[in-house]
Amino acid sequence: MNTRKTLAELKIGERAEIIGFTDALLSLKLLEMGCLPGSEIEMTHLAPFGDPLAIKVSGYTLTMRKDEAATIQINLLNN
Amino acid sequence: MSQRPKIALIGNPNAGKSSLFNSLTGLRQKTGNFPGVTMDKLSGIWEIEPGQEVEILDLPGIYSIYPKSLDEELVINILGNPANEDYPDMAIVVADASNLKRNLLLFSQVRDLGIPTVLALNMIDVAETEGYVINSIKLARELNVEVAEINAKKGIGINGLRLAVGKTLANRYASNDALPLPVDEQMLAGIQLKFGEADPYRSLLWLMEHDRLKMFSPEQRKAFDVIQHEFQFKSEEYKTSETVKRYEALSEVVERCVINLNRQWDAPPVKTWTDRLDSVFLHSVGGYLFFFLLLFVMFQAVFTWAAYPMDAIDAGVAYLNDWLKTVLPASALTGLLTDGLVAGIGGVLIFIPQIAFLFFFIAMLEETGYMSRVMFIMDKLMRRFGLNGKSVVPLISGVACAVPAIMSTRSIGSWKDRLITIMVTPLMSCSARLPIYTVLISLVVPEKSTLFGLFNLQGLALFGMYLLGFVMAIVSAWVMKQILQVKERSYFIMELPTYKAPRFKHMAISILNSVKAFVFEAGKIIVAISIVLWVLASYGPGDSMSQVDAQVRQANPTLSSAELSNRIASEKLENSYAGHFGHFIEPVIKPLGYDWKIGIALITSFAAREVFVGTMSTIYSLGGEVDDENATIKNRMRAEINPETGKPLYDAALGFSLLIFYAFAMQCMSTLATTYRETKSWKYPAIQFFYMTALAYLTAFITYQMLA
Numbered sequence: 001m002n003t004r005k006t007l008a009e010l011k012i013g014e015r016a017e018i019i020g021f022t023d024a025l026l027s028l029k030l031l032e033m034g035c036l037p038g039s040e041i042e043m044t045h046l047a048p049f050g051d052p053l054a055i056k057v058s059g060y061t062l063t064m065r066k067d068e069a070a071t072i073q074i075n076l077l078n079n
Numbered sequence: 080m081s082q083r084p085k086i087a088l089i090g091n092p093n094a095g096k097s098s099l100f101n102s103l104t105g106l107r108q109k110t111g112n113f114p115g116v117t118m119d120k121l122s123g124i125w126e127i128e129p130g131q132e133v134e135i136l137d138l139p140g141i142y143s144i145y146p147k148s149l150d151e152e153l154v155i156n157i158l159g160n161p162a163n164e165d166y167p168d169m170a171i172v173v174a175d176a177s178n179l180k181r182n183l184l185l186f187s188q189v190r191d192l193g194i195p196t197v198l199a200l201n202m203i204d205v206a207e208t209e210g211y212v213i214n215s216i217k218l219a220r221e222l223n224v225e226v227a228e229i230n231a232k233k234g235i236g237i238n239g240l241r242l243a244v245g246k247t248l249a250n251r252y253a254s255n256d257a258l259p260l261p262v263d264e265q266m267l268a269g270i271q272l273k274f275g276e277a278d279p280y281r282s283l284l285w286l287m288e289h290d291r292l293k294m295f296s297p298e299q300r301k302a303f304d305v306i307q308h309e310f311q312f313k314s315e316e317y318k319t320s321e322t323v324k325r326y327e328a329l330s331e332v333v334e335r336c337v338i339n340l341n342r343q344w345d346a347p348p349v350k351t352w353t354d355r356l357d358s359v360f361l362h363s364v365g366g367y368l369f370f371f372l373l374l375f376v377m378f379q380a381v382f383t384w385a386a387y388p389m390d391a392i393d394a395g396v397a398y399l400n401d402w403l404k405t406v407l408p409a410s411a412l413t414g415l416l417t418d419g420l421v422a423g424i425g426g427v428l429i430f431i432p433q434i435a436f437l438f439f440f441i442a443m444l445e446e447t448g449y450m451s452r453v454m455f456i457m458d459k460l461m462r463r464f465g466l467n468g469k470s471v472v473p474l475i476s477g478v479a480c481a482v483p484a485i486m487s488t489r490s491i492g493s494w495k496d497r498l499i500t501i502m503v504t505p506l507m508s509c510s511a512r513l514p515i516y517t518v519l520i521s522l523v524v525p526e527k528s529t530l531f532g533l534f535n536l537q538g539l540a541l542f543g544m545y546l547l548g549f550v551m552a553i554v555s556a557w558v559m560k561q562i563l564q565v566k567e568r569s570y571f572i573m574e575l576p577t578y579k580a581p582r583f584k585h586m587a588i589s590i591l592n593s594v595k596a597f598v599f600e601a602g603k604i605i606v607a608i609s610i611v612l613w614v615l616a617s618y619g620p621g622d623s624m625s626q627v628d629a630q631v632r633q634a635n636p637t638l639s640s641a642e643l644s645n646r647i648a649s650e651k652l653e654n655s656y657a658g659h660f661g662h663f664i665e666p667v668i669k670p671l672g673y674d675w676k677i678g679i680a681l682i683t684s685f686a687a688r689e690v691f692v693g694t695m696s697t698i699y700s701l702g703g704e705v706d707d708e709n710a711t712i713k714n715r716m717r718a719e720i721n722p723e724t725g726k727p728l729y730d731a732a733l734g735f736s737l738l739i740f741y742a743f744a745m746q747c748m749s750t751l752a753t754t755y756r757e758t759k760s761w762k763y764p765a766i767q768f769f770y771m772t773a774l775a776y777l778t779a780f781i782t783y784q785m786l787a
Contacts, residue, residue, distance in 0.1 A: 024315055029572055031322045032143040034181035044354075048363040049459045052468070052571055059209060060178060061357075061575040063455050068572060 005076060007055065007069040010043040016074035017041075018057075023071035030072065034058060040077065083124070083134045084248055085165070087157065089189055090173035091182055092140030093448075093576040095201040098231035099173055100137045101585050120165070127241055133248075136165055142181070144188045144284065145318055147570060148493055152291045158192055159284050160294045169195040169247050171240070173231070176213055177206040179337060183222075183329045184322065187259075190224065193278035195253045197243045198226045210340040218336040232582065258283065259321045259328075266310040273302060287314040353448075353577040360452045370453055374475060377440045388432035396425030411617075418613050420606065427602040430749075431594055433510060434483045437476055438593045439586065441487055444472070446581035451573060458571055464553040465560025466503075467496035468571065474500070474552060477507030478545065481750040482597055485757055493570070495563055501757060502767055503556045505750050508548040508742060511689040515741050516544050518692060522716060523734030548742055551774070596756075597749075616657040616683070623654040657682065671740065671776070672733040672783040681740075688746040732786035736779045744775035 010016055018037050021027030035041070035057055044061065045054035051066040090096040104123025121137040138154050146152040157165045170189050174182035179200075190196045200215055219226035225243035229236035258279050270282045277285070289295050289303040307314070359365050400417045407413040444450040450472060458468030466474075469491040476484035484504045491497035508516070520540045618624060627650045635646060652658050653675075661678035668678055676695075683690045695716065719728040745751065751764040758764070 024319065026570075026572075028145065028315065028319050028322060029142075029147055029570060031319065031326070032145070032181075032184065033572055033574065034178065036323075036326055045357065045361045045455075046363070047361070047456050047459060048367065051459045052455060054357075054361065054455065054575060058178070058180075060577075061353075062572060063451075063575055064570075064572045065458070068570070 007072040008066050015042045015077045019073040084168040085134045087136045087167035087170045094173045094175040095231035096173045102234040171197050173199045176200045176203045191280040193253045195247050200228050201231050212338045214336045221332045259324050366456045385432040385436045437483050438590045442586040442589045448576040448578045464557045470500040477504040481505040482753045485753045499559045503552040506552040508545045515691050522729045523731045619654040627651045671779045672736050684746040686748050736783035739782050740775045740779040745771035
């Protein structure tokens with residue numbers, strides 16, 4: 001089974017590891033906000049209508065829109 | 080005495096920067112303007128030791144020195160340019176100890192710019208409850224800076240910070256390293272040759288951000304472009320690799336200086352208060368329910384609680400006015416002072432309670448961290464209309480008053496989203512429209528009628544007016560989204576801060592600053608316009624005004640003295656400059672169904688729409704206490720006959736046309752003044768004025784022509 005996905009496909013409660021980014025401009029912003037490759041993230045909330053979403057990464061909560069989340073490549077972790 | 084040293088306060092949003100600022104400066108703060116930027120400049124004085132004062136400058140919260148929005152540009156424009164008047168002698172970087180690695184990224188960038196820096200470690204208690212123990216002495220040695228452990232909220236550790244700052248100010252030691260990632264030496268030499276000696280990292284910042292730095296002329300920017308091209312230097316790639324590289328180095332530092340107790344125990348993560356609250360506030364049903372409940376309470380407060388102090392201010396100003404009139408000799412000057420100046424100042428002061436209440440709630444929402452949750456749940460809805468999750472707050476506040484609402488758009492990072500929000504916020508029906516709606520609705524909607532025997536039609540009409548304002552605001556936003564072509568990427572990558580108990584001192588300062596800004600900035604203009612209006616309504620061309628008195632007396636010998644003076648006042652108004660203006664614009668407003676008297680009310684309303692009821696009552700020769708006699712104005716307006724048709728003037732067509740006009744027209748000098756203040760340009764208040772007035776005219780025209 002291929003466990004590689006983007007963050008946008010993650011379901012609430014699922015955890016994953018950040019692999020990389022597909023958007024150069026966004027990746028800088030994400031890095032600066034603490035989303036580093038190798039760090040573990042957990043999908044915690046979806047806003048009504050499924051967008052934006054909130055994730056937990058190294059102890060704090062970040063929000064982003066679905067299209068922004070789709071630029072983050074992840075590796076699903078087994079819970 | 081030499082000038083006070085300047086210290087810039089820098090840090091991630093929510094790292095505790097503002098708390099520290101308030102702890103250090105207390106009430107010795109002042110707001111000013113950064114030249115040419117749409118941000119308030121907050122600075123204050125800190126007495127570092129007896130007799131030695133430093134100036135603390137609170138810079139906006141940032142995650143890195145590379146700006147992503149116009150607001151963040153401010154920071155590099157100050158830190159990147161030693162010639163900037165706000166360029167600091169040193170910096171205090173406030174770091175959230177519970178998120179050390181990310182906070183140190185910004186620290187390392189600031190330090191590498193060559194600015195002497197002290198690291199203030201905040202929220203160590205939070206880090207410890209999360210199982211992290213930080214060896215700050217070791218950290219200071221590793222990073223080669225002074226480190227102070229503080230608790231900004233409780234004001235603990237300030238003495239340690241004093242020592243660290245004092246030492247750093249004395250030796251001015253900037254422990255900047257070589258560049259995080261090497262670049263072509265020749266390129267660096269080229270920049271330094273052309274733009275002067277600087278720390279290598281600063282030179283590189285100039286190269287990468289030259290378009291955002293106001294210190295460079297268009298020619299200089301071109302020169303940077305040439306250098307970039309010559310050496311094939313890719314700024315964005317460099318920034319990303321630099322960030323990764325810095326994190327790698329910082330990871331090692333953190334590894335050596337921080338002990339993670341969780342790792343040893345392998346304890347399951349604790350469910351924090353924030354997690355529990357978020358499961359309610361971010362819930363797809365419960366979140367909305369709570370939000371609307373909160374809105375309800377907020378408007379109750381702004382409308383009902385604020386009414387008491389507002390009535391008191393109103394009565395106080397009226398009393399002062401009467402008192403001045405009895406004490407001072409009756410003259411034109413007294414008239415100007417009382418009906419012009421004092422009434423004008425009263426018109427400013429009366430909004431203070433609503434502004435204070437509104438800012439109390441907004442400060443509370445911001446302080447606790449709930450505001451970010453509202454943005455989160457509303458973003459998707461608002462985005463469809465060219466707005467942003469962050470536009471919700473100003474739009475809501477606009478129902479009370481557009482002035483504080485526009486001021487609250489500062490939290491919107493994207494300039495385009497913020498501009499659209501500022502432009503459409505005045506379409507929300509503010510509290511000044513409420514008396515107008517009330518009077519007009521009671522004229523055109525039958526009092527006893529109900530819908531399905533359930534809803535009071537008048538109440539429904541009032542609700543409809545508010546809804547209309549909101550719908551027009553988001554429709555206008557959508558139109559502007561199509562027109563505005565600003566190349567600025569809008570992000571919604573935002574941190575949801577943990578919930579915090581509000582700090583009432585901090586809130587009090589923020590409310591005080593907002594009220595002060597309103598009274599002094601917008602107040603100046605309101606007062607000026609009030610004086611002009613008073614002059615226009617009190618004087619007329621030639622000697623027509625002085626003859627009115629005798630003419631009215633002659634024509635109506637049987638009237639009682641009260642009625643007589645009312646009649647005289649109304650005749651005077653018709654002969655005043657304002658009256659002439661009314662007649663002058665009559666042809667323009669005729670298609671909307673208005674006569675010259677309504678014309679005067681419209682003209683006076685362009686300063687502030689709340690004068691409508693007062694002007695109407697003067698025109699229909701009532702004068703005196705307006706609010707107590709609303710019914711009488713209503714009756715007089717109801718009795719007004721259209722000379723052409725012989726039917727009542729205020730029929731449904733005119734009533735609805737006026738309602739629509741007042742709902743959409745830009746009739747508030749204070750709002751325009753605030754838009755100017757927030758956008759730093761006359762272009763936007765001008766556009767706002769014309770688009771809203773055109774919208775009002777067009778929709779009122781259609782309404783009148785369809786109903787007439």
